[in-house]
Amino acid sequence: MKIAVLAGDGIGPEVTAQALRVLEALALPDLVLFEGDVGAAAYRRHGHPLPPETLAMARAADAILFGAVGDFSCDDLPRHLRPEQAILGLRAELGLFANLRPAAGFPGLEHLSSLKPEVARSIDLLVVRELNGDVYFGDKGERESAGGREGWDSMSYNEAEVRRIAEVAFRAAMGRGKRLCSVDKANVLETSRIWRETIIEVAKDYPEVELEHMYVDNAAMQMVKEPGRFDTIVTGNLFGDILSDQASACVGSIGLLASASLGERQTEHGTFGLYEPIHGSAPDIAGQGKANPVAAVLSLAMLLRHSLGLEQQAGWIERAVEGILDDGVFGGDLGGSASTGDIGDAILSKLQTMS
Numbered sequence: 001m002k003i004a005v006l007a008g009d010g011i012g013p014e015v016t017a018q019a020l021r022v023l024e025a026l027a028l029p030d031l032v033l034f035e036g037d038v039g040a041a042a043y044r045r046h047g048h049p050l051p052p053e054t055l056a057m058a059r060a061a062d063a064i065l066f067g068a069v070g071d072f073s074c075d076d077l078p079r080h081l082r083p084e085q086a087i088l089g090l091r092a093e094l095g096l097f098a099n100l101r102p103a104a105g106f107p108g109l110e111h112l113s114s115l116k117p118e119v120a121r122s123i124d125l126l127v128v129r130e131l132n133g134d135v136y137f138g139d140k141g142e143r144e145s146a147g148g149r150e151g152w153d154s155m156s157y158n159e160a161e162v163r164r165i166a167e168v169a170f171r172a173a174m175g176r177g178k179r180l181c182s183v184d185k186a187n188v189l190e191t192s193r194i195w196r197e198t199i200i201e202v203a204k205d206y207p208e209v210e211l212e213h214m215y216v217d218n219a220a221m222q223m224v225k226e227p228g229r230f231d232t233i234v235t236g237n238l239f240g241d242i243l244s245d246q247a248s249a250c251v252g253s254i255g256l257l258a259s260a261s262l263g264e265r266q267t268e269h270g271t272f273g274l275y276e277p278i279h280g281s282a283p284d285i286a287g288q289g290k291a292n293p294v295a296a297v298l299s300l301a302m303l304l305r306h307s308l309g310l311e312q313q314a315g316w317i318e319r320a321v322e323g324i325l326d327d328g329v330f331g332g333d334l335g336g337s338a339s340t341g342d343i344g345d346a347i348l349s350k351l352q353t354m355s
């Protein structure tokens with residue numbers, strides 16, 4: 001079992017270090033770790049945020065544990081050399097088209113959400129976001145117009161692209177509450193019309209899943225009004241980017257939520273994927289021991305489950321995290337004083353009571 005560790009910039013290395021301590025404590029046999037340069041650090045050392053050797057290492061692994069990329073020192077670089085291109089490049093080059101972002105309320109944290117406690121407590125949803133298409137990857141550019149310079153982007157989805165993300169979403173819904181909400185803007189966009197018609201086709205293979213369609217503007221409203229109504233959500237790249245950040249904020253802190261980006265490639269034990277916290281490199285708190293490592297640790301749990309088939313160990317990690325939050329081990333993001341390392345220590349001692 002090979003894991004490529006790409007810790008990246010800012011708090012990326014700090015939170016990834018805690019995830020690696022947890023991994024080490026599990027003492028898995030036949031596990032090999034490779035560490036690679038990515039982001040601003042890679043740009044400084046190799047002249048590119050995603051050097052070919054890093055990409056090759058990622059390709060050769062069963063899974064990638066990713067920290068975060070982004071650094072103010074790179075703000076003036078052309079777009080293709082900016083650190084953020086590393087994560088976009090990995091998703092595109094490795095065919096990681098399915099982004100799974102679970103958001104569930106943790107017991108004891110309801111009062112930290114900006115929603116009413118009883119509403120925050122009801123959140124238990126999974127956003128399945130398409131990651132390789134949509135307006136992010138369509139033709140784009142700048143042209144002259146009667147009104148001066150005009151920027152343009154184009155949005156498209158073909159049936160094959162929708163079908164493959166729909167399959168992932170229906171299967172995910174089958175493993176959860178068997179309810180799927182497809183979010184689009186089919187009243188206005190041709191892209192969304194094809195999206196919706198294709199989702200309806202795929203639904204025929206999943207008669208047990210209750211399918212609902214919702215326009216994205218309504219979905220945004222429902223997410224804060226009654227998030228408990230959602231089980232599994234499937235949507236395109238742009239709508240998914242926005243809705244999944246919104247869902248995470250409803251839970252409490254951005255430092256708590258993990259994600260998996262999966263493709264079609266199967267490994268010996270599961271699906272090849274990249275796992276990362278949903279937060280970025282947080283330069284405002286980097287190097288101060290203030291970052292919450294929970295999102296990185298929960299990303300490791302997703303890695304063990306989806307890419308290595310280690311469901312039991314994934315469950316231990318998740319229960320250890322729930323345990324320390326229940327004990328009130330909070331960092332600054334949750335109004336407490338525990339450092340990044342303190343939170344890692346607490347997770348490790350909870351783990352010892354399980355395995």
Ligand code: NAI
Binds near residue numbers: 015
């Ligand atoms: P961010 O997620 O890095 O930070 C937003 C706010 O949340 C900051 O106040 C930060 O201190 C706080 N925060 C984030 N993670 C935290 C944690 N684990 N514990 C405690 N507090 C935490 O987003 P921002 O500030 O918009 O972007 C910073 C850099 O990260 C930019 O260069 C951006 O492009 C990059 N970025 C990279 C991503 C990735 O690598 N996948 C994703 C999002 C942003």
Ligand code: MG
Binds near residue numbers: 241242245
């Ligand atoms: Mg985002």
